Amino acid sequence: MIEKTLSIIKPDAVERNLEDKIKSFFEENNLKISNIKKVKISKEEAFEFYKVHQTKPFYNDLCNYLSSGPIVVMVLEGENAVLKNRELMGATDPKNAAEGTLRKKYGLSIDKNSVHGSDSIDNGKTEINFFFK
Numbered sequence: 542m543i544e545k546t547l548s549i550i551k552p553d554a555v556e557r558n559l560e561d562k563i564k565s566f567f568e569e570n571n572l573k574i575s576n577i578k579k580v581k582i583s584k585e586e587a588f589e590f591y592k593v594h595q596t597k598p599f600y601n602d603l604c605n606y607l608s609s610g611p612i613v614v615m616v617l618e619g620e621n622a623v624l625k626n627r628e629l630m631g632a633t634d635p636k637n638a639a640e641g642t643l644r645k646k647y648g649l650s651i652d653k654n655s656v657h658g659s660d661s662i663d664n665g666k667t668e669i670n671f672f673f674k
């Protein structure tokens with residue numbers, strides 16, 4: 542099934558100029574970038590975006606981080622795009638990420654793990670709508 546999912550290139554990766562490499566990696570793996578923009582969000586917007594994590598101990602740091610610098614938000618489209626993107630990203634903690642995944646290649650730590658990806662079709666819709674109204 543052709544799906545859409547939201548991908549974010551997080552501040553640590555934008556700062557290291559990894560934008561083009563990450564975009565090419567998605568395209569080489571048959572995920573089309575159908576919408577893209579570079580933005581800087583406020584801490585309030587980050588709180589809203591990550592509200593599913595509001596009870597987690599790392600919520601405040603996570604929101605500070607996502608709002609700390611420019612990010613690139615993208616809609617990825619393709620066959621099984623949600624799961625495909627999760628596979629290309631790798632595990633949340635780069636230490637556990639499989640060889641060849643984005644987080645293995647570029648992630649610095651569990652918090653500076655370079656990319657975000659929606660974890661379900663429904664959350665993908667909500668997240669796409671958050672950035673591309």
Ligand code: ADP
Nearest residue numbers: 594599603632633651652653654656657658660
């Ligand atoms: P993912 O981004 O792989 O979907 P989660 O949705 O569980 O992971 O968490 C959202 C983000 O919160 C992660 O990408 C990571 O940056 C951060 N995070 C998750 N777990 C921790 C943790 N134990 N300590 C610090 N930051 C974390």
Ligand code: MG
Nearest residue numbers: 657658659660
């Ligand atoms: Mg998640």
